[in-house]
Amino acid sequence: MGTQPHEHHEAGDPTAVRAAVGLGLLAVGGLLLNTLRPWQKPGPALLLTAGWTASGALLVCGLVLLARCVRSVHGGPGPEHPGTGDRSPS
Numbered sequence: 455m456g457t458q459p460h461e462h463h464e465a466g467d468p469t470a471v472r473a474a475v476g477l478g479l480l481a482v483g484g485l486l487l488n489t490l491r492p493w494q495k496p497g498p499a500l501l502l503t504a505g506w507t508a509s510g511a512l513l514v515c516g517l518v519l520l521a522r523c524v525r526s527v528h529g530g531p532g533p534e535h536p537g538t539g540d541r542s543p544s
């Protein structure tokens with residue numbers, strides 16, 4: 455029926471937390487890039503460079519973290535993930 459409150463539950467999947475952090479980094483990087491809008495209001499070169507660098511770094515880090523989580527969940531053809539690369543029906 456339902457689980458009892460006194461039952462022991464296992465910890466959640468750590469890849470879910472990493473994927474959420476990756477999505478958060480992508481969101482913050484996109485927000486930072488959108489709020490700077492260097493194509494509409496030119497400013498000092500140092501400020502624009504710092505803004506582009508920060509938003510680009512956040513976007514790249516978020517994308518890499520999210521890609522690693524997807525790879526760990528779906529696996530790939532290789533000796534480190536036996537049997538997960540070929541998902542053809544038998």
